[in-house]
Amino acid sequence: MVKVCVLGAFGGIGQPLSLLLKINPFINELSLYDIADCHGIGTDLSHINTKSITRGFDKNGIREALKGSDIVVIPAGMARKEGMTRDDLFKVNAGIMKTLCLHIGQVCSNNVKVLIISNPVNCLVPVAIETFKKLGKLRLENVIGITMLDVIRAETFLRQHLCELGDRENDPLEHEIISVVGGHSGTTIIPLIMDKRIIKFLGVERYHDLIRRIQFGGDEVIKAKKSSGSATLSMAYAADEFISSMISSMVVVVKDAERIEYRRRQKYRYLPGYVYLPSVKGGLALKRRLRQVAHLDVDYFAVPLKFKNGSISHIDLNVLNNLSQEEIELLRIAIGPLQANIKKGEKFVRNTAKM
Ligand SMILES: NC(=O)c1ccc[n+]([C@@H]2O[C@H](COP(=O)([O-])OP(=O)(O)OC[C@H]3O[C@@H](n4cnc5c(N)ncnc54)[C@H](O)[C@@H]3O)[C@@H](O)[C@H]2O)c1
Numbered sequence: 001m002v003k004v005c006v007l008g009a010f011g012g013i014g015q016p017l018s019l020l021l022k023i024n025p026f027i028n029e030l031s032l033y034d035i036a037d038c039h040g041i042g043t044d045l046s047h048i049n050t051k052s053i054t055r056g057f058d059k060n061g062i063r064e065a066l067k068g069s070d071i072v073v074i075p076a077g078m079a080r081k082e083g084m085t086r087d088d089l090f091k092v093n094a095g096i097m098k099t100l101c102l103h104i105g106q107v108c109s110n111n112v113k114v115l116i117i118s119n120p121v122n123c124l125v126p127v128a129i130e131t132f133k134k135l136g137k138l139r140l141e142n143v144i145g146i147t148m149l150d151v152i153r154a155e156t157f158l159r160q161h162l163c164e165l166g167d168r169e170n171d172p173l174e175h176e177i178i179s180v181v182g183g184h185s186g187t188t189i190i191p192l193i194m195d196k197r198i199i200k201f202l203g204v205e206r207y208h209d210l211i212r213r214i215q216f217g218g219d220e221v222i223k224a225k226k227s228s229g230s231a232t233l234s235m236a237y238a239a240d241e242f243i244s245s246m247i248s249s250m251v252v253v254v255k256d257a258e259r260i261e262y263r264r265r266q267k268y269r270y271l272p273g274y275v276y277l278p279s280v281k282g283g284l285a286l287k288r289r290l291r292q293v294a295h296l297d298v299d300y301f302a303v304p305l306k307f308k309n310g311s312i313s314h315i316d317l318n319v320l321n322n323l324s325q326e327e328i329e330l331l332r333i334a335i336g337p338l339q340a341n342i343k344k345g346e347k348f349v350r351n352t353a354k355m
């Protein structure tokens with residue numbers, strides 16, 4: 001039995017994500033909350049003939065919506081328009097994140113998984129962690145910033161380059177040849193190509209185009225949407241991929257049909273996530289490795305994570321092996337903005353009134 005609660009379910013991401021979660025056979029209960037009334041979308045989705053029970057709540061229903069949740073996914077908050085940076089969202093979204101985390105801490109079990117989509121992810125995960133620390137609640141390794149869209153973009157854009165060059169064998173999705181680490185904004189997004197021969201094969205110009213397009217993929221969507229908002233559908237897909245794979249590490253499969261579905265949903269051996277390194281197994285080793293290779297000292301970093309029974313069992317440390325000079329440079333460039341983002345999030349909670 002898995003219950004998922006979506007906070008911000010009425011929004012551009014919230015609605016398609018709720019639809020995808022409603023058709024996930026491993027979710028038994030889905031609750032939809034937003035400050036906008038979610039009764040309508042709850043009723044709409046509840047007519048779909050999948051087994052899960054779906055309920056929408058209004059702005060007073062957050063505690064009821066959260067009660068008994070195994071996973072809480074948060075796309076609540078303001079989105080960027082053209083000309084804005086993710087940092088411009090901080091003022092509004094940090095307050096929203098803190099309030100939502102206070103409710104989660106009061107209502108949910110310490111084992112609940114909190115998946116943060118809202119931007120700026122680099123700052124809001126520290127806001128959530130500091131809030132839970134203050135409350136003395138929740139296992140901090142269960143708080144994860146969702147950076148899956150960066151990996152999905154990386155796979156898509158690399159595949160396009162390889163196809164243009166006539167390489168149809170190295171499918172990035174099947175062969176895990178690209179990973180993305182660091183954070184989720186501009187130059188803090190650090191794409192790493194596992195097989196260095198591919199960097200050579202791409203050539204300097206294509207390689208640099210690829211890195212830049214991954215780092216600024218969000219801006220590409222905002223520009224194309226002509227200021228009506230940022231990525232919503234691809235983000236809903238990315239979050240569903242993450243949640244599906246995570247759940248598939250915890251469900252007990254009994255029927256054959258379920259087994260097929262279960263395998264289909266285990267596309268990724270490792271899932272990317274922005275985590276608080278001191279709380280995660282392997283996090284301190286990763287911190288040491290970052291210090292060695294790029295003099296980078298951070299407590300938060302997006303890394304490939306392995307899940308067991310729905311929880312992180314370890315980090316894939318191999319991702320930082322065998323880095324090229326260009327990749328080391330990308331890490332070095334990321335350090336300043338990433339550290340500043342983390343500090344901003346931590347400071348926000350430390351400086352706001354007692355809870
Ligand atoms: N992590 C990523 O890769 C990624 C990708 C795309 C977008 N995002 C971020 O996701 C967030 C949502 O984007 P969107 O396009 O869905 O925006 P949106 O404006 O369409 O939807 C946001 C929703 O949040 C709701 N909301 C606001 N305050 C709330 C509160 N206190 N409690 C509950 N709900 C609240 C709003 O009513 C709205 O329905 C943005 O911050 C955006 O930058 C992150």
Ligand SMILES: O=C(O)C[C@H](O)C(=O)O
Nearest residue numbers: 080119217218219230231
């Ligand atoms: O770019 C944004 O503001 C939304 C999101 O972070 C994205 O990468 O698409």
